[in-house]
Amino acid sequence: MAAASISRGSTYLLLGSSGVGKTLLVKRLQKLCSKDGAKNLGEPPATLPTIGTNLTDLPIGKKITVRELGGCMGPIWSSYYSDCCCVLYMIDAARPTQISSSCVQLLSLLSAEVLASVPVLLIFNKIDLPCYMSLVEMKSLFRIQDIIACAKQSITVVETSARDGTGLSSVMEWFHSTLHD
Template identity: 30%
Template sequence: THLFEPMFTCHLATFVQVVIIGLDSAGKSTLLAQLLTGQMVKTSPTVGFNVGNLDVDKKTSLTVWDVGGQENMRPNWKYYLDDCKALVFVVDSTDRARMAEAQKALKKVLSDERLKGVPLMVLANKKDLPNSMTIREVSTQLDLPSYSPDREWEIQACSGLKGLGLQQAFMSVSKMIKKS
């Protein structure tokens, strides 16, 4: 079963595919639930995916896929990359011990030919918790500067639980898609 059933509306919006990935426990499903419902939702580890439509503005609606991040699920990420117009990579900014693993997972997925030129938004989640890393630290740990100039990327701090920074992040994702 999926947390979010797609909500199809009748206005003339363009549906654009956005894929959210990241390691397990990064907060992807919590973040998507907050974005779509504006409420804190209790989530459990995603087996498979969640999907929902996010209206960014009157003309743009993003179909957002949140794909499970457990190690045994990561090989399946590739099945969600067809027609992907932006990749959102979520990291738990309090989990320093797994940043190398996150960097490796990100590099692997970005090496997929279908993501060539696709913009990347990194969300440093759990900013509301003490001891979270700065976006500069996360950026360095993930080696984001190495992706320039071949790929447009941005990093933003957020809290999936409280909704902080999510609207702004997805407005930026929409702008990056329009530019690419």
């Protein structure tokens, strides 16, 4: 019954297709928040695909809770929307075959009325892989400027590699900005 005890003001919803790196991102952010993590992220920890939901607390200014939903839960993501104050949506920048389904999922969550005032962080992950598409290519394929122009939400776009830590500071900056809004 954890869902009933979480307040809308502190839960961040982490969404994305299976295999985009959501679990690794959360583990790396946890490490970054630890005392020694800011100095050395170390090797990426092992992860398993999320089946269901994971709740992770991050001490970022104040304690926030990230609720990661497994990609296989896409059809029921909307049942978790009312419990969140912000959405992180992750896309695999190295998997072009997933672009159209990721875009459909993104448009679906942006059109949800309950999320109309919820800030969104759009994360293009896996930029460390040789086959990744550049941010310019991804923005063009997703028509990000059109989406941002039409969306009711504030949308921030970042590139990351949860594996090597690239871009995690931008994710942390976004978290901090949402605490001060």
